[in-house]
Amino acid sequence: MKTMPSRSDIQLVYVCPACEAEHYAMVEETQFPGGVLCYCGKKIKFETIYDTEVVFKTRERKTKEIERKEEPDNQILEDVISALCSVGYKNPEAKKKALEATDVCDNVEDCLNYCFTN
Numbered sequence: 559m560k561t562m563p564s565r566s567d568i569q570l571v572y573v574c575p576a577c578e579a580e581h582y583a584m585v586e587e588t589q590f591p592g593g594v595l596c597y598c599g600k601k602i603k604f605e606t607i608y609d610t611e612v613v614f615k616t617r618e619r620k621t622k623e624i625e626r627k628e629e630p631d632n633q634i635l636e637d638v639i640s641a642l643c644s645v646g647y648k649n650p651e652a653k654k655k656a657l658e659a660t661d662v663c664d665n666v667e668d669c670l671n672y673c674f675t676n
């Protein structure tokens with residue numbers, strides 16, 4: 559049985575403005591006035607953090623290369639949708655078919671062929 563994490567411990571990293579040394583703090587620690595004395599002798603005050611939000615991503619991030627490829631794909635998608643609409647498809651249906659097609663084909667013509675034959 560798979561289970562999602564229920565919470566996460568966040569460690570905040572503050573960088574000393576004088577010497578760029580890193581200082582770690584828990585969220586709660588930033589809510590007390592005071593601060594820390596850096597190794598360089600400078601006193602650092604942490605900006606208070608009241609809450610953090612963590613998103614657990616269960617899918618690996620797509621690589622940059624694939625992301626870059628998405629733009630023309632969206633253009634194809636839009637072209638296919640408008641082509642389907644112009645031959646009488648309702649928009650939601652056209653979108654669904656177009657999404658299916660752009661998964662399989664990478665140009666408008668092939669996508670339309672796919673749509674009309676499936």
Ligand SMILES: [Zn+2]
Nearest residue numbers: 574577596598
């Ligand atoms: Zn320092």
